[in-house]
Amino acid sequence: MDSLPFVLLLLVALVDAGIGLWFLRQGLAAGARSAQGRPRVMLAGSMMLGAVLIAALAFFLFPPFG
Numbered sequence: 370m371d372s373l374p375f376v377l378l379l380l381v382a383l384v385d386a387g388i389g390l391w392f393l394r395q396g397l398a399a400g401a402r403s404a405q406g407r408p409r410v411m412l413a414g415s416m417m418l419g420a421v422l423i424a425a426l427a428f429f430l431f432p433p434f435g
Contacts, residue, residue, distance in 0.1 A: 378427035382420045389416030 389412075396409030 372431070372433060375427050375431035375433050378423060378431070382423040382427065385416055385423060386420035389413045389420060392416065 392409045393413035396406040396413060399406035399409065401407065401410050
C-alpha cells in the first residue's frame with residue numbers, strides 16, 4: 370500500500386504518453402507541416418514532455434523501494 374501513489378502517478382504518465390503517441394500518429398498521418406498536422410504534433414510533444422515530468426515527480430515524491 371505504501372507504493373500506491375507511486376504506481377498511480379506512473380499509470381497517469383503512461384496514459385499521458387499513450388495519448389501523446391496517438392496525437393503524434395494522427396499528426397504525422399495528416400502531414401507534419403500541414404495546417405491539420407502541425408498542431409497535433411506540437412500537442413503530442415507537449416504531452417510527452419508532461420509524461421516525463423509526471424514520471425520524474427513520481428520518483429521524486431514517492432521513492433519506489435523505500
